[in-house]
Amino acid sequence: MEIRITRTRNPKKKPDENSLVFGHDFTDHMFIMNYTQGEGWHDPRVEPYGPLQLDPSTMVFHYAQETFEGLKAYKTDSGDIQLFRAKDNAARLNQSNERMCIPTLDEEDVIQAIATLVKVDQDWIPKAEGTSLYIRPFVIATDPFVGVKASSTYLFMIILSPVGAYYKEGISPVKIYVEDKYVRAVPGGIGFAKTGGNYAASLMAQVEAGKKGYSQVLWLDGIERKYVEEVGTSNVFCRVGNKIYTPPLQGSILSGITRDSAIKLLRSWDIEVIEERFTIEQLFEWHRKGELQEVFATGTAAVISPIGALSWQDNEITINNNEIGQLSQRLYNSITKIQNGQLEDSFSWITSI
Amino acid sequence: MEIRITRTRNPKKKPDENSLVFGHDFTDHMFIMNYTQGEGWHDPRVEPYGPLQLDPSTMVFHYAQETFEGLKAYKTDSGDIQLFRAKDNAARLNQSNERMCIPTLDEEDVIQAIATLVKVDQDWIPKAEGTSLYIRPFVIATDPFVGVKASSTYLFMIILSPVGAYYKEGISPVKIYVEDKYVRAVPGGIGFAKTGGNYAASLMAQVEAGKKGYSQVLWLDGIERKYVEEVGTSNVFCRVGNKIYTPPLQGSILSGITRDSAIKLLRSWDIEVIEERFTIEQLFEWHRKGELQEVFATGTAAVISPIGALSWQDNEITINNNEIGQLSQRLYNSITKIQNGQLEDSFSWITSI
Structure with missing residues (x-):
């Protein structure tokens, strides 16, 4: 899969690594790919992080045809970037997609998309003890239609959020x-x-x-x-x-x-x-x-x-x-x-x- | 409730009354009202129908905290506009909101919002046999946050769609x-x-x-x-x-x-x-x-x-x-x-x- 990359001209200020809150800050870029019936998944791209423009009749707002995943990327002491169990997340995303009548994705493409986006935003991976880069792939139904059916168009997106240790004082009961x-x-x-x-x-x-x-x-x-x-x-x-x-x-x-x-x-x-x-x-x-x-x-x-x-x-x-x-x-x-x-x-x- | 009205300068061409499809065409305007924790529901307005701008982390895309209703407006032979059981729809919207941890709406306000929007777009109410104006009120969670909790911000919206008889040849088994x-x-x-x-x-x-x-x-x-x-x-x-x-x-x-x-x-x-x-x-x-x-x-x-x-x-x-x-x-x-x-x-x- 060839992923088109458009880099931001206005990088954001990164939050302090020692006071990260879970799921509040997002990086400079996002991954998007479209699905259209007949054409399949197409136009994979990394773009500057920014709002989606969606018609108010968009199906996800009304019928919740949507799936997501959650995984993390880490920077090792030697500076390598590693994803934890990305293949399993890609496989589970497809299990969710099948149940929700959403067209499945090529699991290799999902991993490539995650890896590409994480590399573009690698400076956002925090290094402090217990921190990581949370990765949120998700799919939403985008037909502008008010009626109960499986959508014929979708967006697959990935956004990234630097996160702190879930429990600030270490794990506690x-x-x-x-x-x-x-x-x-x-x-x-x-x-x-x-x-x-x-x-x-x-x-x-x-x-x-x-x-x-x-x-x-x-x-x-x-x-x-x-x-x-x-x-x-x-x-x-x-x-x-x-x-x-x-x-x-x-x-x-x-x-x-x-x-x-x-x-x-x-x-x-x-x-x-x-x-x-x-x-x-x-x-x-x-x-x-x-x-x-x-x-x-x-x-x-x-x-x-x-x-x-x-x-x-x-x-x-x-x-x-x-x-x-x-x-x-x-x-x-x-x-x-x-x-x-x-x-x-x-x-x-x-x-x- | 005082509803601010901004009329469109580019009215759309209305679809043919005799070939209306359910839920595909939307009128020239929409109703929007915001909720913010502390401030409550505020800023009710009718605006030209158009896309929403939402951050990709918006909670409704991930956790489906959303409710909706469906009802219809009709034009009588004498030209009056009437809503069918609007009070019951407003009450049921609140029952759904309560279950989904969404702040309830004033039911009189909901009916006023529907009535105001329908009056602004009254030329869209079709008159052909079996047709009506379908009204879709809905609420979506809008916090830009990736974590499972009830959102602290919401949008309440109403959109309108002129619809034909559900079964074109009359009701059939x-x-x-x-x-x-x-x-x-x-x-x-x-x-x-x-x-x-x-x-x-x-x-x-x-x-x-x-x-x-x-x-x-x-x-x-x-x-x-x-x-x-x-x-x-x-x-x-x-x-x-x-x-x-x-x-x-x-x-x-x-x-x-x-x-x-x-x-x-x-x-x-x-x-x-x-x-x-x-x-x-x-x-x-x-x-x-x-x-x-x-x-x-x-x-x-x-x-x-x-x-x-x-x-x-x-x-x-x-x-x-x-x-x-x-x-x-x-x-x-x-x-x-x-x-x-x-x-x-x-x-x-x-x-x-």
């Missing part, structure tokens, strides 16, 4: 509210796709949990309302004795790439990982019996979030004395060190660009 | 596929809200049904996959003997305004309407016993869509010889005649402007 009123997703729905509707559907529970003093919600399955599914927009793991439990991917759960990284690392350390459904009652029972050693969530933004407290139906339990668990910490250290080049990439997760 | 693989919504989710995510989630089933030769799908409940819920984006009714069955509103079903109009009209005709859950098996059983006289869907776009055939797990049944049922026709005639002023508005559904 969060308090989670077990949601038993609202439902995020069910089998047969769109829960496994990275599409706006899932996130919009989750806002109310997040807001209500926030008012009660919790950082996030733990989602139960939408059918029986008892099986543990996700935490906020992250996957969830429990350490019970020396075994790790995590819910299996069964259509309603996002196939987290950090989830997969955690599973592969844990297994490489000879720790048993059991991908089986378990109930919230079971989780509380593990705690009652003193077997629940760690609970943590995995996601691109925070990598590993230890869960220090869980509230369910007026019962609140404290996990691991509200301290970071040993495995949570080990996973966090290993993943971030592979990401920034301080640890060997023995799983071939890195794309050097 | 459609073939429907009973969907048993994909799920649209479950209790605890967002199914009752008019928000993009529900429509995006429905596309795949619609596309697959289309490939099999069906116009739309009939959705079953997402929990037991047996109760009848909706047809496409419409509510569904069955006439069994002289009784009418329709699924009750239990969180996963959109509270259709045409649904409510149909129920109120039927009851005013002394026809029993039973809002109770029924299974797809029950529906096929009614057919087997020769009791299923009519099945029809209700929605703003088509008003009444008779269903002529239903396919479920390799069984296809033909309903009422694939002809329009007597009650379907009577409802269609009554609702459209109230809408265009040819029948008395005994339910106070009309807002004259």
Whole structure:
């Protein structure tokens, strides 16, 4: 794919690396490619970062036909730039696209587009401890038409945001509210796709949990309302004795790439990982019996979030004395060190660009 | 509310009234109002219809925090302009907004905004048989921020589209596929809200049904996959003997305004309407016993869509010889005649402007 590059004449002032906020600052350029029925994906280009002009009838505003991804680029101590699991993100973008009736992209082209844009804006990759360049590829439906159908035109775009450590004081345990009123997703729905509707559907529970003093919600399955599914927009793991439990991917759960990284690392350390459904009652029972050693969530933004407290139906339990668990910490250290080049990439997760 | 009006200097050529397509043409003006946290909704204005300028990080592109409504304006034979059930649409917009964590609007302001915009573009209201001016109010989240939270800024907009009769040859029965693989919504989710995510989630089933030769799908409940819920984006009714069955509103079903109009009209005709859950098996059983006289869907776009055939797990049944049922026709005639002023508005559904 030949990508046309138009450089900005007005580069922005870069934010201070030590006070970066997640998702607020964007770099000097963006990648755009168009899709038109018949013509396919075409006109890949890097342009100065700037606003989109869209007709108010544009379908994405009305029917949310949209998908996205999230990944990060890092600058190693030797100055190399590396992407973490870009191939997996490109593959997942296409899984989301298929579910949402959006034409799939050539996955090599997606990686090339990311690499090209990151290289153009490489001076924006922050170097301070815990920082990285967050990469947001996304697709939106652009037909100017008010009626429910799959759009015949789309934009695929990539924007970049220098981000700080998700938790400024390093990773620290969060308090989670077990949601038993609202439902995020069910089998047969769109829960496994990275599409706006899932996130919009989750806002109310997040807001209500926030008012009660919790950082996030733990989602139960939408059918029986008892099986543990996700935490906020992250996957969830429990350490019970020396075994790790995590819910299996069964259509309603996002196939987290950090989830997969955690599973592969844990297994490489000879720790048993059991991908089986378990109930919230079971989780509380593990705690009652003193077997629940760690609970943590995995996601691109925070990598590993230890869960220090869980509230369910007026019962609140404290996990691991509200301290970071040993495995949570080990996973966090290993993943971030592979990401920034301080640890060997023995799983071939890195794309050097 | 004081609405600032800026008129276009370049009015567009109006499309031919007799070949209008649904949702393709838009009028000369649009309504916009901004929301900013702290300041609330402000700066209501009518402007020349034109593109929005939005940062690529705008939240609606990523997290689908968006709501919309659909209603119609009609010109009566005497030249009056009337809106159909505008108050109910304004109320439902707020129900959707609440579920999606979008600040609610003053419902009187919404009606005033619609009335003002329709009056500015009143020459666009088509007069041919079966035509109307479709009104699309919608709200989108506009924070330039890549992170999952409720936005702190929004746009409320209204656009107008002159539309033809949904079915060019009058109402004619459609073939429907009973969907048993994909799920649209479950209790605890967002199914009752008019928000993009529900429509995006429905596309795949619609596309697959289309490939099999069906116009739309009939959705079953997402929990037991047996109760009848909706047809496409419409509510569904069955006439069994002289009784009418329709699924009750239990969180996963959109509270259709045409649904409510149909129920109120039927009851005013002394026809029993039973809002109770029924299974797809029950529906096929009614057919087997020769009791299923009519099945029809209700929605703003088509008003009444008779269903002529239903396919479920390799069984296809033909309903009422694939002809329009007597009650379907009577409802269609009554609702459209109230809408265009040819029948008395005994339910106070009309807002004259």
